[in-house]
Amino acid sequence: MTAILLGVLAMVPPPGARPIPKEPEPEAYVPALPQDVPGLTENGGEIRWGSTFRGALLESGIAGEVADSIQRHLHDAEFDFTDCRPGQCFTAQTDSAGKLAAFRYGVDKLNSYWILPDSAGILKGFKYTIPTTRELVSIEGKVETSVYHSLLAYGEKPELVVAYEEVLGYDMDFIFDPRKGDTFSMLVERIMLGDEIIGYGKLLCAAYEGEITGEVVGYWFDDTDTKSKGWFAPNGENLQKAFKRAPLPILKVTSGYGMRRHPISGKVKMHTGIDYGAPTGTPVWAVGAGTVSYAGWRGGYGKTVEIRHSGSVKTRYAHLSAIAVKRGQAVRQHQTIGKVGSTGYATGPHLHFEFLVNGKFTMPRRVKNPPLKRIPKDAMPRFEQAMHRIDSTWSAVKGAAYSPLAANE
Numbered sequence: 001m002t003a004i005l006l007g008v009l010a011m012v013p014p015p016g017a018r019p020i021p022k023e024p025e026p027e028a029y030v031p032a033l034p035q036d037v038p039g040l041t042e043n044g045g046e047i048r049w050g051s052t053f054r055g056a057l058l059e060s061g062i063a064g065e066v067a068d069s070i071q072r073h074l075h076d077a078e079f080d081f082t083d084c085r086p087g088q089c090f091t092a093q094t095d096s097a098g099k100l101a102a103f104r105y106g107v108d109k110l111n112s113y114w115i116l117p118d119s120a121g122i123l124k125g126f127k128y129t130i131p132t133t134r135e136l137v138s139i140e141g142k143v144e145t146s147v148y149h150s151l152l153a154y155g156e157k158p159e160l161v162v163a164y165e166e167v168l169g170y171d172m173d174f175i176f177d178p179r180k181g182d183t184f185s186m187l188v189e190r191i192m193l194g195d196e197i198i199g200y201g202k203l204l205c206a207a208y209e210g211e212i213t214g215e216v217v218g219y220w221f222d223d224t225d226t227k228s229k230g231w232f233a234p235n236g237e238n239l240q241k242a243f244k245r246a247p248l249p250i251l252k253v254t255s256g257y258g259m260r261r262h263p264i265s266g267k268v269k270m271h272t273g274i275d276y277g278a279p280t281g282t283p284v285w286a287v288g289a290g291t292v293s294y295a296g297w298r299g300g301y302g303k304t305v306e307i308r309h310s311g312s313v314k315t316r317y318a319h320l321s322a323i324a325v326k327r328g329q330a331v332r333q334h335q336t337i338g339k340v341g342s343t344g345y346a347t348g349p350h351l352h353f354e355f356l357v358n359g360k361f362t363m364p365r366r367v368k369n370p371p372l373k374r375i376p377k378d379a380m381p382r383f384e385q386a387m388h389r390i391d392s393t394w395s396a397v398k399g400a401a402y403s404p405l406a407a408n409e
């Protein structure tokens with residue numbers, strides 16, 4: 001009775017009443033395959049290593065002419081068939097007459113291709129990208145065991161560790177240099193899908209202050225006039241240097257040690273190298289540009305690569321499971337030269353890495369590491385402006401946004 005009465009009252013609003021609220025805005029368009037339509041047949045599958053797009057469709061039981069139709073519609077949607085990657089999944093629906101009714105192809109977490117009927121019932125192929133949001137965040141923290149562990153503990157993704165290491169990894173070794181109590185900070189753009197972090201934009205500034213490393217800071221700068229592009233110290237020096245410190249992806253490293261008991265002879269000795277524990281098969285890259293001066297088996301070192309750099313500096317990478325370069329070959333900085341293994345005198349998979357200056361083992365920190373091209377003088381005022389902008393943006397987002405260090409205090 002009450003309900004009916006309210007219903008009547010609602011139809012005749014009393015004078016002076018607040019405006020009737022509008023219908024909520026429709027949710028952003030999200031395509032979907034038709035559900036529970038009688039007579040529809042569904043076939044699905046995924047792209048496997050070595051299979052073609054069409055091959056995968058046919059393998060899942062899709063008829064040849066339906067595959068033709070799918071390919072035609074995806075072609076209209078500018079789908080690049082050469083971009084198909086293993087693991088990408090698809091679903092096709094056909095009607096009772098065996099004709100294509102709908103199709104979905106997932107490219108990645110955000111992108112998919114669809115073939116769906118339009119309002120007139122005509123099949124149309126199109127691409128759909130899930131809308132994401134971007135937010136600038138300031139992240140600061142103290143090292144407990146490693147930057148990696150601290151960032152992950154704050155809820156960040158491994159990609160951020162990789163990006164941060166790309167900026168500062170010429171001045172510091174993320175495995176050996178961090179000490180408990182060192183501080184790190186950065187200003188970075190997070191790419192969000194709802195509440196979920198799905199990636200990162202540019203790191204605008206990255207800083208580290210540590211017992212071993214001192215203070216290292218890099219500001220992003222992209223100057224079209226002078227073609228200066230990258231991260232630079234406040235004095236205009238390039239953070240990118242002749243040698244990168246870690247010869248392999250730091251996220252794969254399970255342990256590191258410098259001086260230790262020789263695993264085979266048992267004698268304590270000064271270990272003439274740096275060992276990075278990492279799974280067999282982890283890629284190993286050249287820390288700097290140079291020429292391969294040795295590639296092959298070398299006694300206790302097992303499969304070994306040696307690279308000659310400028311300034312009588314040589315680097316050696318030992319116990320490899322595979323070698324990807326040949327003697328005499330020129331290599332770029334960061335080029336993969338082999339894979340971690342346990343060949344030669346090695347108790348388990350690890351990379352034995354050495355810097356040799358004039359043939360003598362030298363601690364990496366003592367090796368001269370000249371920076372690449374600095375910011376030219378005439379671009380310095382622009383760089384200073386850019387730094388200033390980044391700093392003021394940073395202070396604006398600090399406090400307002402996420403800062404685990406502040407939250408802990």
Ligand SMILES: [Zn+2]
Nearest residue numbers: 273274275352
């Ligand atoms: Zn070693």
